[in-house]
Amino acid sequence: MANLADRIEEYIRQILAGAEEGFILLQRGTLANIFSCAPSQINYVLDTRFTVERGFLVESRRGGGGYLRIMRLEINPDGLIQHAMRQLIGDSLSQERAYGLLERLYEEAILTLREREIMKAILAREGLGGIQPGQDIIRARLMKRMLTTLCREDLE
Amino acid sequence: MANLADRIEEYIRQILAGAEEGFILLQRGTLANIFSCAPSQINYVLDTRFTVERGFLVESRRGGGGYLRIMRLEINPDGLIQHAMRQLIGDSLSQERAYGLLERLYEEAILTLREREIMKAILAREGLGGIQPGQDIIRARLMKRMLTTLCREDLE
DNA sequence: GGGTGTAAGGTCAAAGAAGGTCATAAAGTC
DNA sequence: GACTTTATGACCTTCTTTGACCTTACACCC
Incomplete structure (x- = not known):
């Protein structure tokens, strides 16, 4: 296999x-x-x-x-999310890049398995298919919102 | 047969x-x-x-x-998630109802606090604003996908 | 210092190896 | 006979693998 x-x-x-x-x-x-x-x-x-x-x-x-x-790339966990948003996400985000990033955040123990899978379910092509304006645009927006949420201090 | x-x-x-x-x-x-x-x-x-x-x-x-x-999927027909899913079939979902549902799932300890907040960030009006076809339709679809993910037995 | 030979790695297009979709035919059901 | 479910085949998309051809770096020689 x-x-x-x-x-x-x-x-x-x-x-x-x-x-x-x-x-x-x-x-x-x-x-x-x-x-x-x-x-x-x-x-x-x-x-x-x-x-x-x-x-x-x-x-x-x-x-x-x-x-x-x-x-x-070793980045201190605090900076990782901010860095991800600035450097990697931008205004448009493909499923492949989104999944890669989620994989990474999971490996760094910033996301739990369940959190990662929830987020993948949302950002999948099938999840955002047939959407206007352009699913890559929406994907970038949603990814940023989710990651921003995780930075909130009350969620530590 | x-x-x-x-x-x-x-x-x-x-x-x-x-x-x-x-x-x-x-x-x-x-x-x-x-x-x-x-x-x-x-x-x-x-x-x-x-x-x-x-x-x-x-x-x-x-x-x-x-x-x-x-x-x-772990299926217990009387469960809260199943109940929620039934309501979503072929339906549209407002932010208010979505948030209410998430609140209950959190109180029942089906969701962690972080999970609830991630999901709220996605389903918020600002998150799905300006989307076609209709944000309530998309919200229902995404909610269903997230709930389904939570039922996966391999995530136990 | 300037050829030039050799030893790397890079690129890209095409073939191969999966799974997906959809229209239509065939088989059941009432 | 009409409707529903099942089955097939032609065609499509995605991901992998290969091979032909290109570029860069170094060494050596004159």
Whole structure:
């Protein structure tokens, strides 16, 4: 059931979890070799799974001695929500990015599982389908409202 | 009586009954193969038999490694959530009624304070303002989706 | 310092692998 | 015979995987 992309993601997360410094260095070719796949598959995994919304930053370098540098973004929990709203949400938000962000907030223990699932139910395409003006606009608005609510001091 | 749809339903129920987690993962193609039928027949069964009203929720994923995820909902017909759901069927929902409902669910300890506030933020007039088709319609839809989520057995 | 060879990683389009939808045919039911 | 439920097939959308081709960095040589 677990496809290649998921297995590669798992592998990278594993290594990252064991990294003292919060980042790891990998080589694309080596990784592709380990999983016997096309090198560009690694890019696909990085592009879809190790996104900023999910709390990762990827840098790379080409040429001899090239590498991939994958970082976990550590932000203090207090600032995380505000940061998310400013940097990541904006006026329009796709389901993919919304889900990535919720995943991240859950991993940081800012949301409970139930809270995350409630929010996913709302922000899903099926939930906001057929809406005017544009579901990405509404999604951004609702996400901000929910996160703002969680920042209220009386909810600590 | 033992038509194809009924037999497929029975098969899925059987597997689901043995699932600790309250959900199962299946593949549409595999299932269609087992019963030598068109894949869309599986959708027919899911659409007619594994509905929210009957206590199930279905999610899916396309593409390589795709699946169907069929979840059981905890259903107690006299429960507050079920009562609320019945009222929402085919209905529209004002902010006042929505808030009232959330209040009761909180008092009955079905919702945490945070959950209640998240849901209020979503269902508020300011949240759904300027939306087409009609904010009361959308509010009912979103409320139903949230309540359904709360019934998922895998969130216990 | 400027070629140039080699060793990385990047991009993008197309093929493949799922599941979804909808109109229509077939089978039951009354 | 009319209505409802079930079943199929053609066509669509989404997600994954691959491969051909491109760009960047370094090393080495002259």
